[in-house]
Amino acid sequence: MRRTVVIQPGIPSMFAYYFQLGLRSLRRNPMLTALMVMAIGFGVAASMTTYAVFRATSNNPIPQKSSQLFAVQVANWKPSDLDKGEPPNALSYTDASNLVRAHKALRESPMYPVAPSVIPADASKMPFNASAYAAYSDVFAMFDIPFLYGGPWGHDQDQAHGAVVVIGKALNDKLFGGANSVGREVDLDGHTYRVTGVMDTWNPQPLFFDPVNTQGFGDPVDLFLPFTRAIDMQMQTGGNNNCSTPADSGWDGWLRSECIWIAYWAELPTAADVAAYHRYLTGYAAEQQRAGRFTWAPNVRLRNVTQWLDFQHVVPPETKISLMVSLGFLLICLVNTVGLLLAKFMRRAPEIGVRRALGASRGTVYAQFLIEAGAVGLAGGVLGLLLTGVGVYGVGLVFSKDIARLATVDLSLVALTVLVAIGATVLAAFYPTWRAAQVQPAWQLKSN
Amino acid sequence: MLKMTHLSKVYRTEVVETYALRDFNIDVKEGEFVAVTGPSGSGKTTFLTIAGLLETFTGGTYHLDGIEVSRLDDNARSKIRNEKIGFIFQAFNLIPDLNVYDNVEVPLRYRGMKGPERKQRIMDALERVGLASRAKHYPAELSGGQQQRVAIARALAGSPRLLLADEPTGNLDTQMARGVMELLEEIHREGATIVMVTHDPELAARAQRNVHIIDGQVVDLGEDPRFHAHAARAVDA
Numbered sequence: 001m002r003r004t005v006v007i008q009p010g011i012p013s014m015f016a017y018y019f020q021l022g023l024r025s026l027r028r029n030p031m032l033t034a035l036m037v038m039a040i041g042f043g044v045a046a047s048m049t050t051y052a053v054f055r056a057t058s059n060n061p062i063p064q065k066s067s068q069l070f071a072v073q074v075a076n077w078k079p080s081d082l083d084k085g086e087p088p089n090a091l092s093y094t095d096a097s098n099l100v101r102a103h104k105a106l107r108e109s110p111m112y113p114v115a116p117s118v119i120p121a122d123a124s125k126m127p128f129n130a131s132a133y134a135a136y137s138d139v140f141a142m143f144d145i146p147f148l149y150g151g152p153w154g155h156d157q158d159q160a161h162g163a164v165v166v167i168g169k170a171l172n173d174k175l176f177g178g179a180n181s182v183g184r185e186v187d188l189d190g191h192t193y194r195v196t197g198v199m200d201t202w203n204p205q206p207l208f209f210d211p212v213n214t215q216g217f218g219d220p221v222d223l224f225l226p227f228t229r230a231i232d233m234q235m236q237t238g239g240n241n242n243c244s245t246p247a248d249s250g251w252d253g254w255l256r257s258e259c260i261w262i263a264y265w266a267e268l269p270t271a272a273d274v275a276a277y278h279r280y281l282t283g284y285a286a287e288q289q290r291a292g293r294f295t296w297a298p299n300v301r302l303r304n305v306t307q308w309l310d311f312q313h314v315v316p317p318e319t320k321i322s323l324m325v326s327l328g329f330l331l332i333c334l335v336n337t338v339g340l341l342l343a344k345f346m347r348r349a350p351e352i353g354v355r356r357a358l359g360a361s362r363g364t365v366y367a368q369f370l371i372e373a374g375a376v377g378l379a380g381g382v383l384g385l386l387l388t389g390v391g392v393y394g395v396g397l398v399f400s401k402d403i404a405r406l407a408t409v410d411l412s413l414v415a416l417t418v419l420v421a422i423g424a425t426v427l428a429a430f431y432p433t434w435r436a437a438q439v440q441p442a443w444q445l446k447s448n
Numbered sequence: 449m450l451k452m453t454h455l456s457k458v459y460r461t462e463v464v465e466t467y468a469l470r471d472f473n474i475d476v477k478e479g480e481f482v483a484v485t486g487p488s489g490s491g492k493t494t495f496l497t498i499a500g501l502l503e504t505f506t507g508g509t510y511h512l513d514g515i516e517v518s519r520l521d522d523n524a525r526s527k528i529r530n531e532k533i534g535f536i537f538q539a540f541n542l543i544p545d546l547n548v549y550d551n552v553e554v555p556l557r558y559r560g561m562k563g564p565e566r567k568q569r570i571m572d573a574l575e576r577v578g579l580a581s582r583a584k585h586y587p588a589e590l591s592g593g594q595q596q597r598v599a600i601a602r603a604l605a606g607s608p609r610l611l612l613a614d615e616p617t618g619n620l621d622t623q624m625a626r627g628v629m630e631l632l633e634e635i636h637r638e639g640a641t642i643v644m645v646t647h648d649p650e651l652a653a654r655a656q657r658n659v660h661i662i663d664g665q666v667v668d669l670g671e672d673p674r675f676h677a678h679a680a681r682a683v684d685a
Contacts (some may be wrong), residue, residue: 014560017557024545025545204627268586304470350541351543351545353541354527354542354543354554355543355558356502356529357500357529357535357541358529358530358554358558359529359558359606360526360558361523361527361529362522363523364526365560440503441497441502442502
């Protein structure tokens with residue numbers, strides 16, 4: 001009679017038993033163990049350090065909305081002035097103000113960076129420049145900006161060119177000692193602005209709303225003020241501006257010019273909204289063409305946050321290259337680990353023969369040796385973690401300060417480092433384990 | 449208990465077929481103590497490894513404790529090895545990194561036995577071979593005789609139906625060999641079935657029954673001319 005029986009000892013207790021054997025095995029040949037642990041540790045650390053940088057630079061800064069927020073581009077320059085046919089990466093004042101007036105999106109706002117002087121009420125303190133943006137009030141809800149106190153200014157203030165301001169937490173701490181400053185006044189460039197709200201910590205990285213002027217990374221925004229007010233106050237952009245033809249003199253000449261300097265964002269929750277807005281933009285450009293302002297066919301773009309960051313090359317190419325190189329290094333380390341594990345396991349062929357004779361199935365041998373490899377991987381992971389810490393600390397030697405400070409060792413990187421080390425080692429152990437499981441117990445026992 | 453009928457084991461290469469066992473027949477009853485003798489290369493160890501399910505065979509049938517084993521998969525064969533068979537090897541085959549206690553524990557671990565029962569069995573087996581006080585010692589810290597006793601304790605701990613011993617005293621001096629042999633006899637008196645492969649006619653004489661293998665076949669000691677030829681060569685030498 002044929003009977004098929006499968007050994008099913010308690011899985012947790014066997015796991016613990018094999019793990020214990022694995023730890024003993026680490027001590028068996030310290031030199032071989034040290035080589036494997038170092039190979040895994042260095043390989044994983046190199047990969048995790050470069051991954052920490054890559055993760056920081058390629059982070060989705062607003063994941064809940066990144067597919068609904070769109071950077072708007074309209075070609076107001078003739079095709080020969082465009083780079084590879086792409087519309088300029090900002091709008092002229094004419095287009096920005098036309099679009100915001102039409103208000104075809106759920107929320108939308110032109111915005112540009114300004115750097116007003118903040119004059120503290122305490123005369124003993126020196127004025128300083130704030131990192132600020134002029135925008136419409138839609139920007140707060142559109143970017144999910146959190147508030148500590150108060151809230152955005154109203155749409156009426158946009159229309160009224162109101163002297164209002166939303167300040168950041170850091171500025172509020174600096175000016176008001178962290179107190180609720182709603183209703184209080186801030187002096188910008190010698191003009192008084194009323195605080196309507198204080199932002200809670202808001203520092204999306206990359207700075208998706210303005211990669212053109214920040215290269216994607218930088219300090220949190222100190223304050224927002226109404227776009228209309230900034231225009232009234234003739235606040236010049238603190239960022240880039242580009243002109244295909246010279247602007248007329250004076251502020252009005254600048255506003256009438258085809259110089260581009262204003263970012264424009266629209267919130268379009270559905271695909272239908274995106275399509276409708278794109279039709280509207282195309283129609284708008286066609287209208288400009290008919291009016292004789294554009295002498296070329298409509299050329300407009302809508303790019304969501306990730307597309308926009310990609311288009312602006314926010315992720316430095318060297319981070320991708322170093323990640324690829326370090327992954328290649330990890331692969332080489334793993335190939336070495338395969339050889340070392342093979343040597344380690346095959347030296348134990350007699351033991352495998354004995355274990356098989358005493359009742360270990362091939363599957364049991366697989367389990368034992370893979371878990372043992374996992375123990376090696378765990379040790380490599382611990383070393384890798386320490387080296388990753390050192391590597392992340394030294395990122396500033398290779399990358400810019402703004403990027404270096406974003407590369408951090410957090411809980412997820414710790415977990416990933418250990419998991420990659422264990423996973424990679426177990427993967428490397430498949431072939432050596434397979435070879436170990438093929439050991440013929442009879443031959444081993446005879447040869448003894 | 450162990451019955452092989454017309455069993456054969458052929459090792460094939462591209463140019464030659466070598467019969468390690470040919471038309472091999474043996475029937476070991478429950479509770480027997482059988483010594484298997486024969487010259488080197490006669491197939492004794494091949495028989496033992498097939499009997500212990502460590503090796504497959506080419507033809508014939510093999511029933512172990514009523515189970516026809518030829519078509520069993522690796523898991524089933526491993527389970528039978530673990531539960532029904534105890535091995536004692538000439539070279540002891542203890543795992544050097546494990547102490548005495550952990551060596552004896554190995555088959556019980558594979559059986560999935562719970563901790564308290566496992567501990568009881570290990571200590572019982574070690575007391576049985578007189579080595580309970582050496583539980584924390586490593587094999588390298590023991591004499592050859594003590595190592596073989598540990599191997600016997602390991603084989604006994606799982607209460608197997610069949611003990612397979614391959615030259616169990618081959619690596620021991622006379623005094624140690626006598627002690628191990630007395631232990632095997634005692635185990636047999638308690639009801640175990642033992643099949644022992646040996647070169648030593650003195651040891652073989654202490655078994656209940658002798659089975660002689662020549663050229664991969666069991667031969668009748670009284671009639672087979674090959675046995676007499678072999679015996680004559682042995683005398684000449």
